[in-house]
Amino acid sequence: MNLHHTLRVGRSRLAGSVFLPGDEGYDAYRQPLDPTLDPHPAAVVRATGATDVRRAVLAARRHAVPLAVQATGHGTHVAHDGALLVNTGAMASVLIDPDRRIARVGPGARWGDVLRAAEQxxxxxxxxxSPDVGVTGYTLGGGLGWLAREHGLAADSVLRARVVLADGTATTVDADHHPDLFWALCGGGGSFGVVTALEFRLYPVDRVYAGAVTFGRERAAETLAYYRRWIERVPDALSTAVLLTRDGTLVVKAMYAGDPDRGRALLEPLWTVAGPVRENGMRVVPYAQAAMGGTFARTFDQVGTLDDDLVAGLVAEADAGVEIRHWGGRIAAGSGAAAHRDLPLSVVLDTVPSTQTAAALRRHGRGSGFLNFLVDASRTESAFTTANWAALRRVKSTYDPDNVFGSGLAVPPAAMLTTV
Structure with missing residues (x-):
């Protein structure tokens, strides 16, 4: 009996739907957001609850087929060919407990759903x-948002998760129950189980001073040189990124969770160096309306500072989009599995860097990745410290020794040979 036969027979026991190749709906639910991918999973289960997820996991395990999970498709950068794909987009519940400042969401919920519910x-x-990004995948991958410097990565605010394990067991994990698995899920990605519910903290942030200010690119080198010193004295409530765009402009993006006059005073020295201002989009808005897109991370690294030769290389990338983002603050203080937290800056390019920039990044960069930004599965290990990678592999060996959840940006069990 093969996987397709098992799923056909089991269709009547699923609350959701099963789509096999050739079925109407198969193409719609197999496709991720990345248009360059054309995945052909063995089947797609459109789950509507944890029971559907459990049956899909057991079917994949029984037939030795990898299992992959996709909600919005934003984080899918590997074609799940031959896998059993569980689509959790229909599991999009959002519950807010305002007294305890907690949200509980299903794996298909998007950030826009949570922001609207919490805003009131x-x-x-x-x-x-982006409000269209899925909450669970983003959070399991670490989650670097505009409030991260003040409150940490999204993974650091997770309180508990309901998860279906590789043996089909459904369990709740938190700091007191399966703490090793809880730690791994909070930033280690989705290769330890299928999360069917996630609870995390909310914060009393109503309105923020946020937006983008656009300048010419003539003073880009001076601006980046100043930026490396300026970030050393700004408060954690201020998050910024400097972008060099393909259209020849320099853009400063910022969010300040505090008094707008104070935020303006903090930013004005940076604007003066970058000036004159072409367009000022800073404004006081509800946090839910302050989402600001970033640069697609074809190349990602973290650096301790913007040395002159790295600045020169980045400024010379006239045909690429470049983003330099300030980390630090509560990100560095977190102890979760996600990321290299000790470096204050990330550098993102939307293309492969020039020889000059690549050499500068080799000299000054960590060679690190960040799980939410990775597109190359062979570099998964780069998203973690050496100690955390080893710990994640031990957790994987405990809860998924047969690597059922081995598709995509996966952590291999400790017993398996590393392929990166």
Whole structure:
């Protein structure tokens, strides 16, 4: 009996739907956001609850087929060919407990759903740059949002998760129950189980001073040189990124969770160096309306500072989009599995860098990745410190020794040979 036969027979026991190749709906639910991918999973289960997820996991395990999970498709950068794909987009519940400042969401919920629900209580979640991004995948991958310097990565605010394990067991994990698995899920990605519910903290952030200010690119080198010193004295409530765009402009993006006059005073020295201002989009807005997109991370690294030769290389990338983002603050203080937290800056390019820039990054960069920004599965290990990678592999060996959840940006069990 093969996987397709098992799923056909089991269709009547699923609340959701099963789509096999050739079925109407198969193409719609297999496709991720990345248009360059054309995945052909063995089947797609459109789950509507944890029971559907459990049956899909057991079917994949029984037939030795990898299992992959996709909600919005934003984080899918590997074609799940031959896998059993669980689509959790229909599991999009959002519940807000305003008294305890907690959100509980299903794996298909998007940040826009959470922001709208929390906004009426004057609360904010540690969301990302787009309201269309799925909450669970973003959070399991670490979650670097515009409030991260003040409140940490999204993964650091997770309180508990309901998860289906590789043996089909459904369990709740938190700091007191399966703490090793809880730690791994909070930033280690989705290769330890299928999360069917996630609870995390909300924060009393109502309105913020946020937006983007556009300048010419003539003073880009001076601006970046000043930026490396300026970030050393700004408060954690201020998050910024400097972008060099393909259209020849320099853009400063910023969010300040505090008094707008104070935020303006903090930013004005940077604007003066970058000036004159072409367009000022800074404004006071509800946090839920302040999402600001970033640069697509074809190349990502973290650096301790912007040395002169790295600045020269980045400025010379006239045909690429470049983003330099300030980390630090509560990000560095976190102890979760996600990321290299000790470096204050990330550098993102939307293309492969020139020889000059690549050499500068080799000299000054960590060679690190960040799980939410990775597109190359062979570099998964680069998203973690050496100690955390080893710990994640031990957790994987405990909860998924057969690597059922081995598709995509996966952590291999400790017993398996590393392929990166």
């Amino acid at each position: 209580f004057g609360l904010a979640a540690l969301s990302g740059s």
